[in-house]
Amino acid sequence: MESLLYLPDNEYQKSFESEVTKTKEDDKYIVLEKTLLYKEGGGQPSDRGKISWKDGEAEVVDVQKRQGEVRHYLEGDIPEPGTKVNGEINWERRYKHMRMHTAQHILSWVVLNMFDASTAGNQIHEDYSRIDFKPVEFSERDVEKIEKAANSLIQKELEVEKKMMDRELLEDRVQEGRTNIDIIPSGIDPLRIVVIGGEDICPCGGTHVDNLKEIGKIRITNRKSKGANAERIEFELEE
C-alpha cells in the first residue's frame, strides 16, 4: 500500500518526489510509491496536479482508490514503472477543498449540538457544498442560528488538530451521533481523526485547514427538506 503523504497532518506541502510502481497504459493511470494527491472520498473530490520526470510530463486529471491502490489518471505522457517523478498539487483547488471540508465539520458539530441531529451525507465542491442532516426539521430561523453559531466558532480562531487515535479510545471519546464508527472497516486502527478546538472529534481522512480563521465566513445559501425529518443545507465561503 502506497503511503499518503498528506496524512495525518501534512496538508500544506505542495510538491513531492516519488516513484512509479505500476503503469496501466490502456486505462491511462499510474500508481506511485507515495503521493500527496488526495483520492476522492468522504464527500471530498480528488486533487488535480502535475507529474513530471526526466523526459516527460502529464496532468493528473483524477485520483481514485480502486482495488486497494491509488490510481493517478493522467493526460499527457505515461511514465514507465520505476520512473522517478516530481509531483505537484493544484494548490488553489486543494485549499478550497480544505476550507470547505473543515467548514462542513463545523456545521455538522453545530447542528448536532443545537438539534441533536446527525450528518447523513455531505458533498464538497470548490464553490459550494452541501450537508444532509437527520432526524430534524429546520425553520428559516434555525438556519440563521446555525450560520451564526458556526461563524462565531470561526471568529474564535480555534485550532484544528489532526492525528492518529486508537479505535478503542476514539469509540469512548467521540460524541454520540457525531459519526458512525461502525461503518469504518474494523481493520482500520488507529484511525486518523480531526479535532476542532479540542472538542469536536471526528474520524476523517480528508484534508483540513490548521485554524478555523482560514475558512473566512460561512454563508448558508439554501435549505430544503429531504423527506420526513431530513434536511439539506447548501453553503458557500466568503474570504
Ligand SMILES: [Zn+2]
Ligand atoms: Zn471529514
